[in-house]
Amino acid sequence: MAHEETRLIMKYADEPGYTNDIDCYLKHGGYEELKKAVTMKPEDICAEVMDSGVRGRGGAGFPAGMKWKFLDRKSGKPIYLVCNADESEPGTFKDRQIIHKDPHQLIEGMMIAAYAIQAKLAFIYIRGEFFQGYRILEKAIEEAREKNFLGDNILDSGYSCDIIVHRGAGAYICGEETGLIESLEGFRANPRIKPPYFPAALGLYQCPTIVNNVETLCDVKHVVAMGGKEFAKIGTPGNTGTRTWCVSGHVMKPGYYEFACADITLGELIYDVCGGLKPGRKLKAVIPGGSSSKILRADERFTGKLKDGTEYDWGIEDIPMDFDSLMAVGSMSGSGGVIVMDDSTDMVEALANINYFYAHESCGQCTPCREGVPWMRKITQRMVDGEAREEDADLLNSIADQIAGRTICAFGEAASWPVQSFIAKFKDEFVEKAREQAARRKEGEKTAKETTLI
């Protein structure tokens, strides 16, 4: 039986007749939470967000309330809020849905957050490829301004804040919060080293800045609606609220599905919700949280103890979809992008595809990443092209080991984790390919390129 979704963020998004204009939003109770918020003390809203336990939906899963708490309020400098809408982690497409289908929910969430942190100005950094999303947001902001939900003296509260929608131009690294800030300031998106550049202290224009994901900011609205403690009842302790899982790859019904955290297992998501695999196919592997998260092999077993002491013994299908469980099995929920691969997938080709992406997107600032990631790409490309060597798997792993942890930002890890996990779990395939190709070369056979993924 298919599982019931718990739609909070996507509640109205796909409702027939629901449009993205402000009248429709207001008819559905829109902006009531902003009206409530501006009568509250900003610190009380921050406390509610803290109580809610809501963790960032952009990738790292850091508690939003804690991030807000780190804000340097005593510097005397203006405070900025930035919505990270640079959705570009392969496999992830939830923010696009929110922006297209319910832009006012994001604007309301942003204005509540902006008021709570007393931001002077807010930005939506939207990826350049979202042409339509950009236009939708511009229109929605204009509508909201006309109704005084943003701009000067919002709802006669004495608080003023505007939103600027700022378009990126096709660089994945702009999703990294300090890279985003550099980009917003008009530079190349080279991430800043942390510390000292934790945005909450030294962010945009060297001022205190909060950068939150689109979905996280929408959650803020719901935290105000129901109160932090009530919100925390959705999901499980430490994994509160809902998550929108974006499922792509070899399933019958790819798409986005919203569930309370831990309310569904990976197996239920793939088989019950997404209609299972293509006919006659078997599950081979899943990347659970966007392409940078470590891959899970279909026949793996995971045993251990969760943070609360509960012992677990899971197959891949038993893993509860939440932050901590996916962390416990050695991967992460990341940005919520679940990429499913069936037994038709060639893992060398799949890794070659991923390596191509990260090699293309490295900002080039740190030597291990600038040199190492394209090196990994070249090796997997060579393997795809028929020149694989038996030692390639170990070489790939060794390069990845030398990148992770040695770069300014987490891109080094994002590029290394796929390589390390593919080799750890599918080394036999890498070695087998090398042997086959070596045998063919020995026979003088041409190794025709018959790839489909790169």
Place this chain on the structure above:
Amino acid sequence: MNLKPETTEKIDKLVPRYPTKRSAALPLCHLVQEDQGYLSNEAIEWIAQRLELEPINIQEIVTFYPMLRTEPTGKYHVRVCRTLPCALAGAYQTCHRLEKELNVEVGHTSEDGLVTLEYVECHADCGRAPVVMVGEEEYTDIDPDKAGELAAKMKSGELSDGMPD
């Protein structure tokens, strides 16, 4: 540089909104590129001057961000997403079909100037893969057959170039 009056108007409104002029660099690059089709040296110098920067400050942006171009595209700017979810859904086959039908190699502009065909990284619509963009218009679930239909419509001029009027 001859910009359309509406572009100049947009630029004049946009720059003062930002706390620093330099912050407006990327939006100005977008606006000038939309106006001119690409960012020429003259355009880069013009943007730098408008923001009281050196041309190298704009040049370094133009060479960093993949969506900024220093060459014009064909009438149809076709971008095929090649990242893993799209690839698993057959994006490479889709692109090969476009290459064949449109007589253009991916990464190039066709000799008649009709089409520029490129691979791009994730378009963030992986649930409806493979994704192809024509100008600013997105087409989803584009298997090779549908790619063939798109190509035919481009050749006959039936398809919109996907750019705002």
